[in-house]
Amino acid sequence: MTPAGSPPGPGLTGGGGSGRAEAVLSKLQLLVTRKLDGLLQGDYIGLLPGPGTEAGESREYRPGDDVRRMDWPVTARTTVPHVRRTVADRELETWLAVDLSASLDFGTARWLKRDLVVAAAAAVSHLTVRGGNRIGAVVGTGEGTPVRLPARPGRKEAQGLLRAIVSTQVRPGRSDLGALVDLLNRPPRRRGVAVVISDFLTPPEQWGRPMRKLSLRHDVLAIEVVDPRELELPDVGVIALVDPETGALHEVQTADPKLRRRYAEAASAQRTAIAHQLRASGAAHLRLRTDSDWLLDMVKFVAAQRHARTRGTTR
Structure with a gap:
C-alpha cells in the first residue's frame, strides 16, 4: 500500500530519462566501490563463502x-x-532474480523499495564480477513476461546489465516469484551463486519449492527489501492507501491502537513466515530496510559470511 496522492520521491529509478539513470548509476557505482572496497579488505572478496570445487x-x-x-x-x-x-572457484557465474513488481514502488524513508532492489543488484555485481566471473539476470515485470539478461564477464557488461534492469518496462500486477526463481533452474548450469532480490510478499508456499530446488545446486542468497511502514503503522489519523498492484483504495484510521497492534502482529507473522521459508530452503538471508544504511548492512553480512567461512561453516 502507498499513501494516495503522494509523490514517488527521488530515487534510483523512475522518471527523468536515460541521462538521469546513467548519472544515478554512475554515482551508485562510485558509492558501492568506495565503501565496499574500503571496508572489505582481503583476497578475492566473495559475496557467499561457497564450497568451491x-x-x-x-x-x-x-x-x-x-x-x-x-x-x-x-x-x-x-x-x-x-x-x-x-577453495572457491575463480571463475564464477552469478545469476540475479530481480523482482520489480508494482509493490516495490513504495517507500516512506530514505529510499523506495525499487531503488533498494537496484542498489542491491549493483552491490552484488561489484562483489562478484571480477577475475572473469560472469553475471546475468532474470527480471520480473509484474504481469508481463520476465526479461532474461544473459550472463557476461566484465565490469562494463555488468554496468550494462544494471542499465537494462533500470530501464525494464514494468506492468501493473505482481510477478510470479516462484516462476521467476524457477527460471534460474532452467537450463541446468554448473554450480554458482544465485541471488533473489524481492520483498517476498508473495505467499511463501508459491516460491518455497523453487528456492529449495535452486539451493540443491547453487549457493543462494535471498535479499529481502522492507519499508518500516510495512512493519507498523504510525498514529497519523485517517490516511488513504492505494494498492500499487491493483489500484484498490482503502481508508485507514490509524488513531485506533487496536488496529495498529493487529497490523504489527500480522506484519510480524508474515515476516517470520518468510524468514522460516528461506531458512528451510537453505538460502542465506539478508534483509535491507529503506530507513537504514543498506551498504553498511551488506558489509556486515559479507563480513559475517567470511567469519563463518574461517570457522568452517557456510551459514
Missing part, C-alpha cells in the same frame, strides 16, 4: 560441517574426523 587442506570436523566434505583417508590415518577444505 578446488581441493584445499584438511582440518578437524566441527559440528555443523557438511558430511559430504569428509576427508576419509585423513580420518582413517589420524582416527579423528577431518573434512576437506575447498
Whole structure:
C-alpha cells in the first residue's frame, strides 16, 4: 500500500530519462566501490563463502560441517574426523532474480523499495564480477513476461546489465516469484551463486519449492527489501492507501491502537513466515530496510559470511 496522492520521491529509478539513470548509476557505482572496497579488505572478496570445487587442506570436523566434505583417508590415518577444505572457484557465474513488481514502488524513508532492489543488484555485481566471473539476470515485470539478461564477464557488461534492469518496462500486477526463481533452474548450469532480490510478499508456499530446488545446486542468497511502514503503522489519523498492484483504495484510521497492534502482529507473522521459508530452503538471508544504511548492512553480512567461512561453516 502507498499513501494516495503522494509523490514517488527521488530515487534510483523512475522518471527523468536515460541521462538521469546513467548519472544515478554512475554515482551508485562510485558509492558501492568506495565503501565496499574500503571496508572489505582481503583476497578475492566473495559475496557467499561457497564450497568451491578446488581441493584445499584438511582440518578437524566441527559440528555443523557438511558430511559430504569428509576427508576419509585423513580420518582413517589420524582416527579423528577431518573434512576437506575447498577453495572457491575463480571463475564464477552469478545469476540475479530481480523482482520489480508494482509493490516495490513504495517507500516512506530514505529510499523506495525499487531503488533498494537496484542498489542491491549493483552491490552484488561489484562483489562478484571480477577475475572473469560472469553475471546475468532474470527480471520480473509484474504481469508481463520476465526479461532474461544473459550472463557476461566484465565490469562494463555488468554496468550494462544494471542499465537494462533500470530501464525494464514494468506492468501493473505482481510477478510470479516462484516462476521467476524457477527460471534460474532452467537450463541446468554448473554450480554458482544465485541471488533473489524481492520483498517476498508473495505467499511463501508459491516460491518455497523453487528456492529449495535452486539451493540443491547453487549457493543462494535471498535479499529481502522492507519499508518500516510495512512493519507498523504510525498514529497519523485517517490516511488513504492505494494498492500499487491493483489500484484498490482503502481508508485507514490509524488513531485506533487496536488496529495498529493487529497490523504489527500480522506484519510480524508474515515476516517470520518468510524468514522460516528461506531458512528451510537453505538460502542465506539478508534483509535491507529503506530507513537504514543498506551498504553498511551488506558489509556486515559479507563480513559475517567470511567469519563463518574461517570457522568452517557456510551459514
